[in-house]
Amino acid sequence: MPPATHWIVGPGAMGRLIALRLADQVPVTLIGRRRLPARQTLVTPEGDTRIAPLALERIDALPADIPTMVHLTTKAHGSEAAHAALAAALPDGVPLVLWQNGFACQPRLTEQHRGPVLCASTTEGAHVQGDDRVTHAGHGQTFLGALDGRHARLASSLAQTLSAAGLPAEAVDNIHVRLWRKLAVNAAINPLVAQFAIRNGQLRDRPFRPMVERLIAEVAATLTAEGITPPGGGGLEGWRKLVWQVVEATATNRASMLQDVQAGRLTEHEAILAPLLAAASRHRLSVPCLAWHLHDLRRRAAALAEPPAAC
């Protein structure tokens, strides 16, 4: 029998981090939409440099072998197109792992994919430096589980493989809660730091602190109505504690949404803010600050899509 290969689709920061870490444990093929150098470098949080050759393929010319598992590591807004490009080549039953932030593509792809679907919620941090290097900026924790509560054995087995590869992971039976909690943190931090071009820690100061508090209050009311609790419970206070802990721990970070804005890329606002707006609307809650940020980020996204004005 051929060795069980993990396909990792989306060779950006997370994709290359997972590929380079997993390659010590299992055969890995990294799949993208353009050619990348096969020799890839991982810079660890401890400052070590590891260089490894990776099998690289293009999504428009997929390998003929059947993978044991497919990890989707595109941005949230790219996940459904990438999945559609894969779907025809995959036989029924191949497990899919979704690594996206937010809570948008996960329910849709769980419905569409013809096999088990696990979602991952991770606090690992990584960024790319060019086409041949990824920096693992900080160690984190990954939670794995299926939205429909099935596939516990698959989640445990993947958690073991990831942990052995240096990405500590745990199978959980409440992955939807874990995804909402990460989304809550991202919704309270990312739009503001992107709007004002500030590092996360600056949110502790005026004039930003009250703006964060208003966003937390809207997120807390919405998630409480959805039946989602913060870690340790405690309602609004619990959500405040969670968000301010993350601000403290990531004070020197330039958050992903700020990096996307500064690089002229699409942000993950639809995956992070739109599910909250939809939940607020289901519960007839008014969330003006969240709504304003979603509107503003949509306006920016539309401007990105416009052709440049003729000179």
Ligand SMILES: NC(=O)C1=CN([C@@H]2O[C@H](COP(=O)(O)OP(=O)(O)OC[C@H]3O[C@@H](n4cnc5c(N)ncnc54)[C@H](OP(=O)(O)O)[C@@H]3O)[C@@H](O)[C@H]2O)C=CC1
């Ligand atoms: N980076 C991090 O520290 C963390 C990221 N996450 C989440 O992980 C997800 C990925 O983030 P990140 O790795 O930072 O993003 P990146 O933008 O670095 O990587 C996304 C990759 O997906 C590729 N891609 C896009 N569309 C396709 C497609 N159709 N087929 C194949 N490849 C495609 C892009 O290719 P191309 O280069 O051609 O555009 C790019 O290489 C996001 O949802 C993010 O929120 C979660 C926790 C931490």
Ligand SMILES: CC(C)(CO)C(=O)C(=O)O
């Ligand atoms: C937690 C936070 C805000 C850390 O920067 C993050 O996940 C991001 O940058 O998207």
